Amino acid sequence: MRIITVASGKGGVGKTTVTSNLGLALTKLGKSVTIIDANITTPHLAMNFGMFYNPTTLNHVLREETKTVIDAIYFHDSGLKIIPSSLDVNELQNVDIAKLEKVIKEIPYSDFVLIDSAPGIGREAVSAMKASKEILYVTNPNIAAVTDVIKINEVAEKLGLRPLGVVVNKVTGRVHELTIGEIEELTNLPVIAAIPFDADFEKALALGKTYLEINDYSKAAIEFMKLAAYLAGEDYKVPFTTYLKRVRSWFSWLI
Ligand SMILES: Nc1ncnc2c1ncn2[C@@H]1O[C@H](COP(=O)(O)OP(=O)(O)O)[C@@H](O)[C@H]1O
Ligand SMILES: [Mg+2]
Secondary structure (H helix, E strand, C coil): CEEEEEECCCCCCCHHHHHHHHHHHHHHCCCCEEEEECCCCCCCCHHHHCCCCCCCCHHHHHCCCCCCHHHHCEECCCCCEEECCCCCHHHHCCCCHHHHHHHHHCCCCCCEEEEECCCCCCHHHHHHHHCCCEEEEEECCCHHHHHHHHHHHHHHHHCCCEEEEEEEEEECCCCCCCCHHHHHHHHCCCEEEEEECCCHHHHHHHHCCCHHHHCCCCHHHHHHHHHHHHHHCCCCCCCHHHHHHHHHHHCHHHC
């Protein structure tokens, strides 16, 4: 079981987006995957799947109100398993995030467990790191977000986590952006995916779906599939139909 924290120093860079789409991409490759929302103070993971009210959540598990973590696992149509946190602020009472490590150990076997972390190096984020063995960084191509990766990687190193690399998200290619080479040099980590900025991510969120459910042919979608294959140690050949779908989308406004 690969237990990977999806982390960033800065908020809003795309951790939840990467956790949900990477989870779905790995599922599409035939892997069993569980994703868990460890950002208990501001949880958004289940929202990315249109799940707004979940009777049993990670909060209940951490408060030891359930017999087992299985009570808080929800199945997505794809087969992906989701452990949400509660949107109700009252359900934060008596929640001890430090118990996350124990909870993660109780998750039924999955090839991958992806932990959607809170940003930074506070108690929530560190609890997610302590519960995992590997860490995947998400950043944007700007100096603030990249500086924060450097900081968080120092903490992760001290905790003995294996860094998998950096996912650069919201790439537009404009001249003021840091390049992949610059990010690799600054962080001393490999950039293993570059996801373009695409307005369809916000559209997907509004629709209560993950991006890959509404678009599986764009550059961003292909990057997620390649990232999933890379993490699974597999080759990924873009299916010819993906390009056909993309070409068809260019003409969709005609129909
Ligand atoms: N590649 C992208 N292009 C455009 N918008 C994106 C992209 N990735 C994420 N977003 C949007 O940015 C916002 C923050 O993303 P989110 O995954 O919630 O960040 P975090 O979990 O790091 O706080 C969301 O509204 C999401 O839809
Ligand atoms: Mg988030």
